[in-house]
Amino acid sequence: MKISDLGERTLIKKIAQLAAKTVSPDMVGIGDDAAVTRLSQGSWLVTSKDLLVEGIHFLLPEISAQDLGHKSLAVNLSDLAAMGSIPRQVYVALALPAHLDSEFVLAFYEGLTALAEHFKVAVCGGDTVASPGPLVVSITAQGEVRREEVLLRSGAQPGDVLCTTGPLGASAAGLLLLQADIDCPTALRRSALQAHYRPWPRVEEGLWLARQGVVTAAIDISDGLLKDVQEICEASRCGVLLREEKIPTHPVAEALAPLYNQAPLTLALNGGEDYELLFTVPRHAFSALAQAYQERFQTPIYMLGEMTQERKVQMITKEGNWEKLEFTGYQHF
Numbered sequence: 374m375k376i377s378d379l380g381e382r383t384l385i386k387k388i389a390q391l392a393a394k395t396v397s398p399d400m401v402g403i404g405d406d407a408a409v410t411r412l413s414q415g416s417w418l419v420t421s422k423d424l425l426v427e428g429i430h431f432l433l434p435e436i437s438a439q440d441l442g443h444k445s446l447a448v449n450l451s452d453l454a455a456m457g458s459i460p461r462q463v464y465v466a467l468a469l470p471a472h473l474d475s476e477f478v479l480a481f482y483e484g485l486t487a488l489a490e491h492f493k494v495a496v497c498g499g500d501t502v503a504s505p506g507p508l509v510v511s512i513t514a515q516g517e518v519r520r521e522e523v524l525l526r527s528g529a530q531p532g533d534v535l536c537t538t539g540p541l542g543a544s545a546a547g548l549l550l551l552q553a554d555i556d557c558p559t560a561l562r563r564s565a566l567q568a569h570y571r572p573w574p575r576v577e578e579g580l581w582l583a584r585q586g587v588v589t590a591a592i593d594i595s596d597g598l599l600k601d602v603q604e605i606c607e608a609s610r611c612g613v614l615l616r617e618e619k620i621p622t623h624p625v626a627e628a629l630a631p632l633y634n635q636a637p638l639t640l641a642l643n644g645g646e647d648y649e650l651l652f653t654v655p656r657h658a659f660s661a662l663a664q665a666y667q668e669r670f671q672t673p674i675y676m677l678g679e680m681t682q683e684r685k686v687q688m689i690t691k692e693g694n695w696e697k698l699e700f701t702g703y704q705h706f
């Protein structure tokens with residue numbers, strides 16, 4: 374049904390019904406002039422805002438409404454996770470082109486609220502307007518953190534080791550498929566598209582890491598390992614030496630990259646949208662942290678290099694050569 378036939382009030386009522394399952398009874402969610410939520414004692418508020426524009430960040434009709442809802446929230450929760458915070462509430466604003474119908478909007482909210490429910494995040498409000506151009510999704514996400522536990526980009530020291538919570542490049546492999554489809558096994562196709570469309574934010578992992586008190590800097594991998602490690606380097610005024618043999622390329626990237634005459638390593642370094650956490654810890658703290666992490670999450674953390682005094686991004690190749698790396702991944706402008 375056309376949104377204009379359904380009417381804005383009815384659409385918002387339907388959105389409110391979907392969001393209601395994420396909002397606790399003592400909060401004021403959708404339906405008043407503003408939301409009312411509570412902060413735990415001693416907590417600080419963490420806020421992240423993200424804007425996704427059709428044609429730049431996603432393509433219609435390639436991405437389904439549910440996947441778009443999931444991904445739009447996932448990328449915001451990932452930012453909150455990188456700060457070591459517990460996500461609490463989100464606000465969702467949509468600028469809707471006339472060709473989209475109300476079913477699309479509600480399916481978007483189904484995808485979004487399913488992920489919100491999983492992490493006990495309240496969908497508290499937002500806005501819907503008509504767009505004369507592309508679909509625009511804007512999400513504001515808020516979380517809480519103890520001031521002494523907040524993870525920033527700026528605390529890495531030369532000698533700290535650089536780690537990530539998972540293998541990289543699967544989302545970029547999915548993007549290759551979307552840009553130029555080729556014949557490949559169904560399971561591989563499904564995994565690559567799943568990685569691209571339904572990234573899973575490392576919410577529990579970020580919170581856990583923050584509570585260990587040894588992480589010196591953190592960021593989530595949204596633009597690609599090289600670009601994001603550069604952000605840590607700049608904020609922490611240091612450099613990094615990556616070890617090629619240690620960089621965890623995702624099996625999906627290993628399988629798909631060669632079909633496009635690309636190196637899996639390129640997808641891992643420059644691909645982006647992995648939404649794994651990238652963080653630094655003092656070398657002496659690494660093995661205890663890695664062991665405790667493995668016990669808690671049944672999956673390893675990967676050490677991919679170390680921070681250096683020299684303010685460059687460098688890599689020791691498998692052959693033992695030193696290379697200075699240039700970032701070639703996603704540029705916003």
Ligand SMILES: [Mg+2]
Pocket residue numbers: 451452455592593595
């Ligand atoms: Mg981020």
